[in-house]
Amino acid sequence: MRGLIIALMVLSASVQGADLRLDIGPGSRDWSSAELLAHPRAQRIEVGEDVSYKRSMSYRAVPLAALLQGVGVEDHLQAVASDGFAAELPAALLLGSSGAVAWLAVEDPARPWPPLAPNKPSAGPFYLVWTNPAAARIGPEQWPFRIAQIRRLAPLAQRFPQLLPARNAGKQINAGFAQYQKHCMACHRLNGAGDSRFGPDLNIPHNPTEYFAGDFLARYIRNPQSLRRWPQGRMPGFDQAQLSDSELAQLLDYLRHMAQRKVKAP
Structure with a gap:
């Protein structure tokens, strides 16, 4: 019964879409799945070696830099997932437009992504993926999935x-x-x-x-x-x-x- 309840909750969330919280200062706002899928910079991208799915994947995604209004290369960001995973990310890495490029992949509620494993949810609703990750030696911890919030924080040393x-x-x-x-x-x-x-x-x-x-x-x-x-x-x-x-x-x-x-x- 508990497994059925969890499955229904996941299905309900996928049908309704989700919200992403950007807490980055003056550019802070909530983005819905629908808004991001319709974003003027959204496009279909191909990820050849997806870290989470271990195969090639295709996503509708927005260049993350297009969402980080007011964020500077000296800033420090953190992507927080719904399961407590918290990826520390230098803004300079996310703002790059050549070499490794960061994308926010957005799961379409009408076309959900496959589960990451049997009886597990997908990487959605929001997943940070990279094209040409080898150019900046992007590590697996820099591919956070099930993102709920991206926030600007003080440097770690502080x-x-x-x-x-x-x-x-x-x-x-x-x-x-x-x-x-x-x-x-x-x-x-x-x-x-x-x-x-x-x-x-x-x-x-x-x-x-x-x-x-x-x-x-x-x-x-x-x-x-x-x-x-x-x-x-x-x-x-x-x-x-x-x-x-x-x-x-x-x-x-x-x-x-x-x-x-x-x-x-x-």
Whole structure:
């Protein structure tokens, strides 16, 4: 019965369409599915290697830059999904019109997208997709789906100082902090800091560098299912194209460093 109720709720939402909240300052507003599908910049795009569907997909989409009125390249944005996923996104990446281009794919209630997996909903109603993502090395965490809100926020260092390495940490660890922001913050918190409600905290009570022996943490990041086969596991693997060996080493050094900088969660 519960499964039937959920299915009916999903069907009802798909028929009625949805609203996207843009909280970006003077350009803030709510956009309905119908408004976005009829947007003058909306067009049909082809995504050759869709991160979520693992195949080629076709979408009606709007260039995200066309919706970000008043947002500057120095700004910081966050896409918040209905399941608690919160992707941190530099505005400069989203405003680019050459190389990698960000698009807001909009699900048509009359032609819903396929489910992401059996008994799961689709990636809609709003999904951030990319054309030519390799040009900017766009990672899988930068393809948020089921987006409910996009908001402009203060830089991470101001919002969450408990994420910062020590001032004398050095280039390797600071580079690892940048990798953490790109690849980990959409799902995880660290020292209680972050907006995601998706995955566990990576420092409290224990840092994964404290309980993964040898090279097992690196292997886990590359392919989580290679260490423990768990059908419900949602963490993706990060291959060389997404996270090089040197970048992975930077991330691990940052995590080891932060294991010595634990603070109480708020």
